[in-house]
Amino acid sequence: MRPWNFSAGPSVLPVDVLEQAAREMLDWHGSGMSVMEMSHRGKEFMQIRDEAEQDLRDLLQVPDDFAVLFMQGGAQAQNAIVPMNLLGLAGHNQADYVVSGSWSKKSFKEAQRYGDVRLAASSEASTEINQQTQAGFSWFPTPDTWEVRATSSYVHVCANETIGGVEFNDWPLLSVPLVVDVSSNILSRPIDFSKVDMAYAGAQKNAGPAGLTIVIVRKDLLGGASEYCPSAFNYDLVAKSQSMFNTPPTYPIYMAGLVFKWLKTQGGVAAMEQRNQQKSELLYRYLDSSDFYHNQVEPSVRSRMNIPFLLAKPELDALFLAEAEKAGLLQLKGHKSVGGMRASIYNALPLAAVEALVAFMKDFEAKHG
Ligand SMILES: *Cc1c(COP(=O)(O)O)cnc(C)c1O
Numbered sequence: 001m002r003p004w005n006f007s008a009g010p011s012v013l014p015v016d017v018l019e020q021a022a023r024e025m026l027d028w029h030g031s032g033m034s035v036m037e038m039s040h041r042g043k044e045f046m047q048i049r050d051e052a053e054q055d056l057r058d059l060l061q062v063p064d065d066f067a068v069l070f071m072q073g074g075a076q077a078q079n080a081i082v083p084m085n086l087l088g089l090a091g092h093n094q095a096d097y098v099v100s101g102s103w104s105k106k107s108f109k110e111a112q113r114y115g116d117v118r119l120a121a122s123s124e125a126s127t128e129i130n131q132q133t134q135a136g137f138s139w140f141p142t143p144d145t146w147e148v149r150a151t152s153s154y155v156h157v158c159a160n161e162t163i164g165g166v167e168f169n170d171w172p173l174l175s176v177p178l179v180v181d182v183s184s185n186i187l188s189r190p191i192d193f194s195k196v197d198m199a200y201a202g203a204q205k206n207a208g209p210a211g212l213t214i215v216i217v218r219k220d221l222l223g224g225a226s227e228y229c230p231s232a233f234n235y236d237l238v239a240k241s242q243s244m245f246n247t248p249p250t251y252p253i254y255m256a257g258l259v260f261k262w263l264k265t266q267g268g269v270a271a272m273e274q275r276n277q278q279k280s281e282l283l284y285r286y287l288d289s290s291d292f293y294h295n296q297v298e299p300s301v302r303s304r305m306n307i308p309f310l311l312a313k314p315e316l317d318a319l320f321l322a323e324a325e326k327a328g329l330l331q332l333k334g335h336k337s338v339g340g341m342r343a344s345i346y347n348a349l350p351l352a353a354v355e356a357l358v359a360f361m362k363d364f365e366a367k368h369g
Helices: 015-023 043-060 074-086 102-111 235-240 250-265 268-289 314-326 351-368
Strands: 066-071 094-099 116-122 127-129 132-134 154-158 178-181 198-202 213-218 306-311 341-344
Touching: 015 250, 043 066, 043 250, 043 268, 066 074, 066 235, 074 102, 074 154, 074 178, 074 198, 074 213, 074 235, 094 102, 102 116, 102 154, 102 178, 213 235, 250 268, 268 306, 268 351, 306 314, 314 341, 314 351
Parallel strands: 094 116, 094 154, 154 178, 178 198
Antiparallel strands: 066 213, 127 132, 198 213, 306 341
């Protein structure tokens, strides 16, 4: 059996998908070509692209008045591409950002280079919630505290802070467009497109391999890109060319397309959400029952995808990781900015993986606690 892979990204892919890609590597559907060797404008790849878009639309119930774009540069390129495309919308070059962790802080900093970009709210400082002190970036600023200017072109938030392990999904209905970074929780739960006007994600966490960025954007937000926006990053031009303005990342689109088909066979996003709830609850329940391990995120905004935890004895971190690896549990090391451990439990990781992790953690606690 393959070991269980808890990487935060690039991360685990469904075995079925990897096996199918291996089978089709030399000859895709009798074409005599690998997908990597095909013209992006040929009928074979057009079919792959069209099916990937349609399957993604089906899975996320993307309304018809939204464009689905397949881009490159990852989520961090979007930190610049979003303002270059959207800042001018309301005519004041303004946007407001909610900062709830490392990723949204980066988005905010990058966007400030392009216009009058302000903080709508931040959880960087610690706060009191239910008589508990919550450390910085371990809670989420609720929408009623956001300071949104009526003249802003959009508000930017991160749905799931991959490093801090904070997830928020209860979006308000705002009077300005809401742009959401869903890099690490896309397809793990539904997205409410009656409140979200644009969602974007690097594919490499929960949707496929690195190299593809998925952008889902309401069509009436297109067409207002700044003069200096690179044409290849202009949403309107990318949308008008069916993501073929320049050569798209063909192989990652194919792989993501296989993941979308796999998700459909698994019961779609609703089934995934249920599974992810079950998986994360199992791990949180154990963490909360133990004095040896600790997750510090405010319970109502704990991520279902990325679960950071600390050992009571940090001097055992290296041993924990070495023994975990021996037990077939890979890539549990926490992000260097926060230390400790992190279990990323994306769609492709089944409940059995979390059960194996909890069993290992119990055993480790019994030996060293
Ligand atoms: C990983 C990640 C990013 C950065 O993605 P790149 O594709 O490496 O640029 C941004 N936001 C979130 C929420 C992430 O998890």
